[in-house]
Amino acid sequence: PRLFFIAVRNDLVPFGSNDKPNSPWHTSSLRKAYEALPSDLMESWVWWDMPIPPKRQTRFADLIEDEPTGVQWHTTAETRALLSMMSDVNLAKVETAKAAGVRMVGGLYKRTRFQHGIKIQRAEVRFDDIAGCLRTPAGGSSRQLILVVDGKKIKSRLISTRETARLMGLSDNYYLPSTYNEAYHLTGDGVAVPVVRHITKNIIEPVVDFSRANNLVEFPKKSRKELSQKIRSRK
Structure with a gap:
């Protein structure tokens, strides 16, 4: 799982924080690491808290392209070769999927x-x-394939880069590099957009708004919209 550290200046109110760790945000491993910190760091530690995000409404199957770009469906022989590489346990999973x-x-x-x-x-x-984990080539793992089972029909292929982008919460109009490896590297090394948005909404933005309202930090006079337009004009 991803680990996020969010630091604020001492004079900023730690919005959404607790005196003690809480689930599901603070795992036993994180608590154990905290207990090994020097006392001065422990005193300044903030246990951030957030609402539980809503459950996702989509299934893995909903993200799959029937006509993918950049990859091709395997031949029947190639799919059979993959099935022949499976153990009895994994073949049983395929049979269960057939009967679903x-x-x-x-x-x-x-x-x-x-x-x-x-x-x-x-x-x-x-x-x-x-x-599965979207590991980049540097991660030392093979690239992820998908197996589509629809009754007795079984198809397989490499996962497409657009599908990896969807898994990371990127919209379909998000620009991806043209080559497979570059696009896969982008999504595999990225952070899930809905996760970052949830953290931003419940922790970062309240801290920024409090700082702005109390003149604790100087912010650009231009609005966010104006700044965004300026950034886009430079591209």
């Missing part, structure tokens, strides 16, 4: 596993409506 009665989309990765002391490449799929 709705189109199921699973994220699939090729993994190296040890079997009887021998390295073997396996195809591992998940149908829990959660995509």
Whole structure:
């Protein structure tokens, strides 16, 4: 999971903070790390709190393009080859998806596993409506494939860059680099937009508004809209 540190100046009111850690924002690992801090840092520590965000209304399958750009559906032989690389456990997942009665989309990765002391490449799929990690080439992992199961029909291919952008909360009009690797690197190294927006709305913006109202920090006289227009004009 991502870890966010949000620091404010001492004279700014710590909006949305508590004296003690709370779930789900502060995990046991974070609390343990806090307890190992020097006393002066512990005294200035702020436990930020926010409302629980609304549950997502879309499924993984809703983000998948029927006619993807930049990638092609595998041939029947290529899909069969992937299935042949699956263990009994993963093949059972595919059979369960076939019987679901709705189109199921699973994220699939090729993994190296040890079997009887021998390295073997396996195809591992998940149908829990959660995509696998969008790892960049530097992450040392294979690129994510998708397996689409609709009754007895099974298709597979590389996940498209637009689909990775959708997973990160980017709108379809967001510009992506033209090459696959560059676009995948952008989304794989990015931060989910809805997450940042939730933090901004509930922590950062209240602090900024308080600072502005009490003249604690000097802000540009131009409005946000004017500044945004100026930035766009430079592109």
